[in-house]
Structure formats: structure tokens, C-alpha cells
Amino acid sequence: xxxxxxxxxxxxxxxxxxxxxxxxxxxxxxxxxxxxxxxxxxxxxxxxxxxxxxxxxxxxxxxxxxxxxxxxxxxxxxxxxxxxxxxxxxxxxxxxxxxxxxxxxxxxxxxxxxxxxxxxxxxxxxxxxxxxxxxxxxxxxxxxxxxxxxxxxxxxxxxxxxxxxxxxxxxxxxxxxxxxxxxxxxxxxxxxxxx
Numbered sequence: 001x002x003x004x005x006x007x008x009x010x011x012x013x014x015x016x017x018x019x020x021x022x023x024x025x026x027x028x029x030x031x032x033x034x035x036x037x038x039x040x041x042x043x044x045x046x047x048x049x050x051x052x053x054x055x056x057x058x059x060x061x062x063x064x065x066x067x068x069x070x071x072x073x074x075x076x077x078x079x080x081x082x083x084x085x086x087x088x089x090x091x092x093x094x095x096x097x098x099x100x101x102x103x104x105x106x107x108x109x110x111x112x113x114x115x116x117x118x119x120x121x122x123x124x125x126x127x128x129x130x131x132x133x134x135x136x137x138x139x140x141x142x143x144x145x146x147x148x149x150x151x152x153x154x155x156x157x158x159x160x161x162x163x164x165x166x167x168x169x170x171x172x173x174x175x176x177x178x179x180x181x182x183x184x185x186x187x188x189x190x191x192x193x194x195x
Contacts, residue, residue, distance in 0.1 A: 031083045032048045032087055033050065034049040034090070036049075036091040037067075037091065037093060037100055039096060039125075044063065046070035047132065048060050049132075051086060057132060057133075060078050060079055062078065066103055067100070067103075071084070085114070087114055087118045088119065089138065089145075090119070091122075091128060091179070092120070093123060093128055094124060094190070101192075105159050105162050109160060117158065118159050119146075119157050119158060119177075120157065120159040120162055120176070121145055121157065121176065123179040127185070144179070144187040145157045145177045148188075152175075154175050157176070165192075171194075172194055173192060177190070178190035
């Protein structure tokens with residue numbers, strides 16, 4: 001009887017010590033925290049910034065025609081086990097709004113793996129460059145967007161609210177956040193007209 005009890009206890013303890021089979025996927029996942037979309041030498045580039053504890057963000061720039069294509073290419077060739085479940089911020093250079101915003105926001109909104117709390121904003125080229133320098137800038141932009149939304153509830157800062165406005169028949173335009181970077185960071189509002 002004791003021998004059977006010992007064998008059962010050993011089997012149970014081996015199950016708890018080995019952990020889940022899928023836990024390896026979490027350990028090897030490349031978690032993306034932020035994405036910026038900018039034009040570089042005439043090409044649209046998606047820069048995926050991984051979750052990091054350091055002061056300098058680590059990003060991979062991928063030329064692509066859409067967010068979907070960039071994700072596919074990133075996972076296939078540059079960032080194995082790409083995970084966008086913790087995406088916090090999507091920044092789009094203002095000159096690309098007509099080329100990518102509606103389609104990219106629509107793609108993100110149809111994917112169950114994206115966080116519904118992710119923020120989206122337009123910005124100028126200099127802000128994208130500053131964004132790549134320090135994680136502090138990335139955190140500051142997120143804080144400023146939330147303050148903007150608190151001061152003006154009409155401003156759409158989440159990709160879901162932007163998606164809903166693109167899909168709605170109610171208005172011909174809506175307001176989003178717009179970030180510029182001169183001497184210091186400035187967060188404003190920008191009206192977008194729907195096609």
C-alpha cells in the first residue's frame with residue numbers, strides 16, 4: 001500500500017514540476033509594446049518595438065504596404081513568435097493617414113489577439129524619430145493622450161473608437177490625437193474626414 005501511495009505521489013509531483021506544455025511559447029514570445037508607421041526613403045515602414053525594461057527602445061523596421069503584411073513578414077523573417085496582445089500604442093505619421101490608417105485600424109480591429117485598450121495617434125516625422133530614442137518618450141506620449149481624452153471626451157484615442165468612427169454613418173469627420181515634437185512634446189487634436 002505504501003509503495004502504491006509513493007508512486008502516485010511521485011507521479012503527481014512530476015506533473016506539477018514540469019509545468020504546462022505551452023509555457024515555452026510565453027517564454028519565447030516576442031511581445032510588441034508599440035508600433036510606429038512612417039515613410040522612409042519613399043517606402044512605408046512599420047517599426048515594431050518590443051517590451052523592454054531598458055531606457056532605449058528596441059525596434060525592428062519593416063517595409064510593407066499594410067499592417068497585416070508587416071506582421072506576416074515580421075514573424076516570418078525577423079521576430080519569431082510575434083505577440084501583439086500587449087500592444088499599447090500605434091503611432092502613424094500624419095502624411096500617411098490616407099494611405100494606411102483606415103485599412104490598418106480595420107485589420108487590428110478584426111484580430112482577437114490585439115488589446116482593445118491600445119492607443120492610436122497621428123504624429124509628425126520628428127516625433128517618430130524622438131519616439132525611437134527613449135522609452136520615456138513612449139510613456140510620456142501615452143500619458144499625454146490619456147490627459148487629452150480626459151480634457152476632451154470627443155477625441156478618439158483608442159483604435160476601437162477610431163474604427164467605429166470610420167465605420168459609422170453618423171458623422172463625416174471625427175477627432176483624433178495629434179503629436180508634434182518641436183522644442184518639447186505637444187499633444188493636440190486633429191480632425192479626420194471620412195471618404
